[in-house]
Amino acid sequence: MIKAVRGTRDLLPPDTALWNFVEAAVRDVFRAYNFQEIRTPIFEETQLFARGVGEETDIVAKEMYTWEDRSRAESEKGTSLTLRPENTAGVVRAYIEHKLWDRGLNKLFYIGPQFRRERPQKGRYRQFNQIGAEAIGPASAGSESPARDAEILELLATLLDRLGIENWTLELNSIGCPNDRAAYNEALRKALEPLAPKMCSDCQRRAVSNPLRVFDCKVPGDQPIIETLPRISQYLDEPCRQHFAQVQTILKATGVPFTLNDRLVRGLDYYTRTAFEFTHGALGAQNAILGGGRYDGLSESLGGPSAPGIGFAIGEDRLVLALKQSAEALQKKPDVYIAPLGTGMNPEAARLARELRRHDIVVELGDETFRLKKSFEVATKLGARYILIVGENELKAEEFALKHLESGEQRSVPRSDLVRAIQA
Numbered sequence: 050m051i052k053a054v055r056g057t058r059d060l061l062p063p064d065t066a067l068w069n070f071v072e073a074a075v076r077d078v079f080r081a082y083n084f085q086e087i088r089t090p091i092f093e094e095t096q097l098f099a100r101g102v103g104e105e106t107d108i109v110a111k112e113m114y115t116w117e118d119r120s121r122a123e124s125e126k127g128t129s130l131t132l133r134p135e136n137t138a139g140v141v142r143a144y145i146e147h148k149l150w151d152r153g154l155n156k157l158f159y160i161g162p163q164f165r166r167e168r169p170q171k172g173r174y175r176q177f178n179q180i181g182a183e184a185i186g187p188a189s190a191g192s193e194s195p196a197r198d199a200e201i202l203e204l205l206a207t208l209l210d211r212l213g214i215e216n217w218t219l220e221l222n223s224i225g226c227p228n229d230r231a232a233y234n235e236a237l238r239k240a241l242e243p244l245a246p247k248m249c250s251d252c253q254r255r256a257v258s259n260p261l262r263v264f265d266c267k268v269p270g271d272q273p274i275i276e277t278l279p280r281i282s283q284y285l286d287e288p289c290r291q292h293f294a295q296v297q298t299i300l301k302a303t304g305v306p307f308t309l310n311d312r313l314v315r316g317l318d319y320y321t322r323t324a325f326e327f328t329h330g331a332l333g334a335q336n337a338i339l340g341g342g343r344y345d346g347l348s349e350s351l352g353g354p355s356a357p358g359i360g361f362a363i364g365e366d367r368l369v370l371a372l373k374q375s376a377e378a379l380q381k382k383p384d385v386y387i388a389p390l391g392t393g394m395n396p397e398a399a400r401l402a403r404e405l406r407r408h409d410i411v412v413e414l415g416d417e418t419f420r421l422k423k424s425f426e427v428a429t430k431l432g433a434r435y436i437l438i439v440g441e442n443e444l445k446a447e448e449f450a451l452k453h454l455e456s457g458e459q460r461s462v463p464r465s466d467l468v469r470a471i472q473a
């Protein structure tokens with residue numbers, strides 16, 4: 050039998066409805082912030098990612114789906130092509146190719162598949178979907194302003210809130226500009242010289258070629274060493290420091306909560322100044338629901354004019370996962386199913402239900418026409434914790450049979466003790 054390729058997956062109903070709901074909500078939010086859609090090809094020349102994302106990043110060094118596209122005619126030469134692992138480089142390529150600077154500040158968004166050869170696990174796939182946005186243009190159009198950074202971050206907070214995703218954390222850092230980076234890289238290289246031999250082989254290489262990438266290391270044994278390294282926050286020059294302070298001031302004014310994390314450097318080389326991630330507790334190991342930042346030099350490194358920009362990409366797979374979990378958490382299962390047993394028992398059952406619900410106990414109420422067997426079936430199907438049997442004998446004795454459905458343990462509980470017994 051032929052199955053879907055490892056790390057790819059089919060989206061089936063009813064999940065597809067959730068994906069459509071998310072995308073419709075996202076499009077509404079983008080419209081309110083005046084972002085417009087861009088669609089770029091899903092494969093590009095390999096060079097774009099090598100130069101844009103960076104040779105030493107995990108993405109380019111280990112994770113790209115690349116092939117040699119042979120020419121059909123003698124006159125044409127073959128090219129190395131790559132399925133896009135991310136879409137920022139593609140958007141900036143399009144910005145340069147179509148001279149989009151003529152339009153001033155471009156506020157663009159995209160929704161589409163990306164490809165990385167990572168080890169698949171929950172929340173991490175080889176084909177995954179990103180919802181991303183980029184604000185890019187000449188500095189004279191305001192593209193470099195800290196107001197843009199704050200607007201993007203506020204948009205994201207609004208979006209997550211609108212979708213009903215709770216418990217997100219915004220982690221914020223500034224990783225400076227080329228000015229600061231040179232001094233910082235130097236300090237890192239120096240600090241790493243005696244330490245690198247004790248680290249993993251990737252870090253030994255990074256320590257020499259691109260020391261900032263050491264912070265991407267996931268090897269547990271290397272973490273205590275990485276903890277001791279100098280932080281970028283100590284190396285920011287005055288303009289970068291001020292830019293970052295402004296971003297924070299505006300964010301505070303909008304009421305968006307954030308925490309500073311000066312270990313956050315992001316796994317792509319194009320970032321400058323503001324870098325951020327939103328994490329979500331319910332996602333487990335793959336808890337980054339989205340990431341982004343500024344890339345003020347990316348256009349120039351791809352042969353374009355100066356075009357500061359800032360953007361983000363949400364992992365849509367993870368967003369949907371978080372949504373599903375919060376939807377399930379909201380849908381509380383009944384604490385108790387009340388089963389009236391025999392004719393004339395409905396009024397008493399209703400009275401008991403009212404008493405219990407007053408104590409915030411979630412009650413599902415059965416019907417006296419149900420036989421005991423059917424009541425058990427319904428209670429089990431609903432996922433109720435207890436079933437409470439209300440029959441003539443119970444009523445007379447003022448004691449009710451309370452059965453824990455999972456363990457099967459049953460006891461007789463006096464009316465006055467019911468709330469306590471169910472809440473315990």
Ligand code: HAM
Nearest residue numbers: 135137173174177337338339340341342360361362364
């Ligand atoms: P990134 O941090 O590499 O940034 O990816 C953004 C998000 O995509 C991650 O936070 C995660 O939610 C999701 N993601 C990444 N890899 C996978 C995977 N294998 N499976 C499922 N989800 C995944 C970028 O891609 C930048 N282009 C973001 C950006 C835009 N920066 C500026 N503009």
